[in-house]
Amino acid sequence: MLNDMSENQAGYAFAWNTPKSAINPYLDPPDPVQKSALREVIALYAADNRRHQKPGESLRNAVWDRYFFNADRDPVLREIAQDKLTGQARMARERQRFNPEQTVMDDIHAQPAWIARPLLQRIAFLKNLSRPGPCQRYLCATVRPCLDRLTRVRDDQTGPSIRQMAGHPGLEGLLVLSDMNQNQVKRLSALVAAHMAGRLESACSLLPLDNDVQPEAIRRVWEQLAAEVMRLEVIPPAFEQLKRKRHRRRPVSYDRIPGSLARMICTTWWYRRLWQRRCEWREEQLRAVCLVSRKTSPYISREMALYKREQRRKSLEFFRAHELINEHGDRLEMEAVVRASTSHPVRRRNEMMACLKGLELIAEMRGDRAIFYTLTCPSRFHATLSHGQPNPMWAGTTVRQSSEYLVGVFAAFRKAMHKAGLRWYGIRVAEPHHDGTVHWHLLCFMPPGDCSAITALLRRFAIKEDRQELGKVTEPRFKANAIDSRKGTPTGYIAKYISKNIDGRGLGKHISKETGTSLRDSAEHVTSWASLHRIQQFRFFGIPGRQAWRELRLLAGQVNRQHNGRKAGAPVLADRRLDAVLAAADAGCFATYISRQGGVLVPRRQYLVRTAYELSDVQNKYGDRSRRIYGIWSPLTKERICTHSFKWKRVRKTSGGQISPGRGHLFTPWTRGNNCPHGEKINAHHRIRVQRKEEETIKDFKNEHK
Incomplete structure (x- = not known):
């Protein structure tokens, strides 16, 4: 390096005459900038100026683009x-x-995952077959019309009123409610509740500021908010009690207005309604694409069946984590109480079979004849054919609408039957077809002379709508089978329909002709279907109420526990006729209970024993006092007997056996128990007052209920 410099300087007299290298700002490193307070102030001023200029530029651009x-x-x-x-x-x-198949595939990929995934799985299975024909037929003959039906179902679900409500700020999610999860539905519920609260505030601003506000003015405010709620196709609380009627039998219940208004602006109340609608909308869309059928998932979709199973599992965990305690310190396992109630499938089935056997015995004593009917909806209610293809006659109706159709047919027939002076009694069972459409089975008892008239009248109402699609054969819509006592009893005939709609007990070897699966295995889908669509599966008619039967059995059990040395058959109640009804219920004979109550086909006002109700002592969070069962009462004595004297609270279990210090001790009374302790104190007017024994332990109490 020194040698090179010496050689370069040798050609010049002085060193400063040596040529310098060119300045390149892109290659040469910049000189370090010296920091100063003035330089920092200038930089901050320039950044602030740029920040203030951006909104103005964006506004100018927006104005330019718009105008x-x-x-x-x-x-x-x-x-x-x-x-x-x-x-x-x-x-x-x-x-x-x-390439029409590719167009269908593009439409499938454009659908939500909960619709596209099962369709793509089915297509992948068909593509793996050795021949391409099944996949092409499935895409063109099944999937393409299903997607068209899906579009129509979505348009029907989001009607004009829903779209109008979705135009409000924050409520756009109403149009895609079926695609939401629980957290998203909760947020949407909060927005809907806030919107309703704003409507309520604007309606209340028109009221006078003084305290002299008339109830009718508050009712008009309720009507304005109720109209806004009904735009979402939701029935407002206490609508029947508060709506205007031309001919009103009872006065307007103005005390129901505060609770109704509180519910309509409550997020929790809206979440329950919107989540129920979300589940129903999603299920109907799955029905539209043939994912609820015997070929895929009978009665209910796989997704909703898994959700209902998980819901039952969480409920069981909740029952196991809580217990009930009363004011005396007695404790009950909440799971044991649930299992001892009629909500348990085994007890529910046993009670129904006992009631049916009682009806059969009553019919034998009266000489009545038993006929088994089957009612089915028209083709426009069925979404899928038996072989899994979409039904071209389907009109986009829902499962709920099919149930309402049968209810309307039965109501019209009952009115005409009573007008003709005909009577019957029995049980109605509602169960689903493979695609979820409702159909009814009825086991009816009637005098032999009225069988032909009642059957013809019921047949006329059952096939009245869409009559042209039946032709001369009416069996697809209506069937009537007379019960032959030589082949079996009416109870044995309907026992299969009772069991397969509860738990499938004893039906493991029975295969359904409609679905091809075991009736015991399909019972879970049937109960989930009824829970989702809010279908009442069983209904007795023409007989005394079964709730009074349960309360009488509860009262008899309390008396037997208190009077261990009581002589069998000794009178319990003061009135002999009431004591006979109590003895029949205690013996478990439903036929004797019906006879002692007054018999079948008797108006309700003539029953000797009825269920007594009372208002709860504690208000709920909406300020209402709920109606609950008190016991029994009779028009003969005009007095009530309490069968639920103890008040129970739900508390959370802890490892040490103590009440959880969290929320458990703050819970309001949830129930007063399905089975009361040994020391039950009953109304003193009926001479059944026994002091509570101190030596009885909780362990003995539990053993008595096993």
Whole structure:
């Protein structure tokens, strides 16, 4: 390096005459900038100036694009956009002509995952077959019309009123409610509740400021908010009690207005309604694409069946984590109480079979005849055919609408039957077809001379709608089978229908002709179907109420526990006729219970024993006092007998056996128990007052209920 410098300097007299290298700001490193207070102030001022200029520039650009530069008004840009859309449509038409399967696949991929996933799994299975025909037929003959039906179902679900409500700020999620999860539905519920609260505030602003506000003025405020709620196709609370009627039998219940208003602005109340609607909408969309059928998942979709199973598991965990405690310190396992109630499938089935046997014995004593009817909805209610293909006659109706159709048919028939002077009694069972559509089975008892008239009248109402699709054969819509006592009893005939709609007890070897699966295995889907669509599965008619039967059995059990040395058959109640009804219920003979109550086909006002109700002592969070069962009462004595004297609280279990210090001790009374302790104190007017024994332990109490 020194040698090179010496050689370069040798040609020049002085060192400063040596040529310098050129300055390149892109290659040479910049000189370090010295920091100073003035330089920092200038930098902050420039950054603040740029921050203030950005909103103004964006506003100017928005004003320019909206008022001065509109693409729709520009003929050149409009022509370019039109040519682009025309080209896309032409390309899609050509692709559909030469490759229609790919068009269907694109439509499937555009659907939500809970619809696209099962369809793609089915398509992948068909593609793995050795021949391409089944996959092509499935895409063109099944999936394509299913997607068209799905579009119509979505349009029906989001009607004009829903779309109008979705136009409010924050309520756009109403249009995609079926695609939401629970957290998203909770947020949407909060927004809907806030919207209703704003409507309520604007309606209340028109009321006078003084305290002299008339109830009718508050009712008009309720009507305004109720009208807003009904735009979401939700029935407001206490609607029947508060709506205006031309001929009102009872006065208006103005005390129901505060609780109704509190519910309509409550997030929790809206969450329950919206989540129920979300589940129903999603299930109906799955029915539209034939994912609820005997070929895929009978009665209910796989997704909803898994959700209901998980819901039952969480309920069982909740029962196991809580217990009930009364004011005397007695404790009950909450799981044991649930298992001892009629909500348990085994006890529910046993009680229904006992009641049916009682009806059979009553019919034998009266000489009545038993006939088994089957009612089915018209074709426009069935979404899927038996072989899994979409039904071209389906009108987009829901499962709930099919149930309401049968209810309407039965109501019209009952009115005509009573007008003709005919009577019957029995039980109605509602169960699903393979696609979820409701159909009814009825086991009815009637005098032999009225069988032909009742059957003809019921047949006329059952096939009245869409009569042309039946022709001369009416069995697809209506069937009537007379029970032959030489082949079996009416109870034995309907026992299969009772069991397969509860738990499938004893039906493991029976295969359903409609679904091809075991009746015991399909019982879970049936109960989930009834829970989702809010279908009442069983209904007795023409007989005394079964709730009074339960309360009498509870009262008899309390008396037997208190009077261990009581002589069998000794009178319990003061009135001999009431004591006879109590003895029949205690013996478990439903036929004797019906006879002692007055018999079948008797008006309710003539029953000797009825269920007594009372208002709860504690108000709920909406300020209402709920109606609960008190016991029994009779018009003969005009007095009530309490069968639920103890008040129970639900508390959380702890490892040490103590009440959880969290929320457990703050819970309001949840129930007063299905089975009361030994020391039950009953109304003193009926001479059944026994002091509580101190030596009885909780362990003995539990053993008595096993």
